[in-house]
Amino acid sequence: VQLVESGGGLVQAGESLTLSCAASGFPDDNYALGWVREGPGMGRQGVACISKTDGRPYYSSSVDGRFRISMDNAKNTAYLRVNSLTAEDTARYICAINYPYCGSLVNYHRWGQGLQVTVSP
DSSP: OEEEEEOOEEEETTOOEEEEEEEEOOSSSOOEEEEEEEETTTEEEEEEEEETTTOOEEEOTTSOTTEEEEEEGGGTEEEEEEOSOOGGGOEEEEEEEESSSOTTSSOOSEEOOOEEEEEEO
């Protein structure tokens, strides 16, 4: 299984960005893709997860309504949209896969490399 993330970088506070996570090599459609983040003082924090099986999104209580996760089933790609970014969103965002469902939103079976999102004030 391979997870390829894209879309991170340096953004200004108030802007939005979309992170992508493309999964490949999984033998069937019974899996879920999610995101966690690791930043200064936050440890590993669950963000969101979406199940390819039923398309249902799940959000951690650690994030607010600015976060939206979606999936393009045909591309086996999950997207995390974050609106109105603040400096507190600065973190390394890591895509992960779990099977068959989302689970705890923090513990996953396999992980991507992660990408840095830095929000400047």
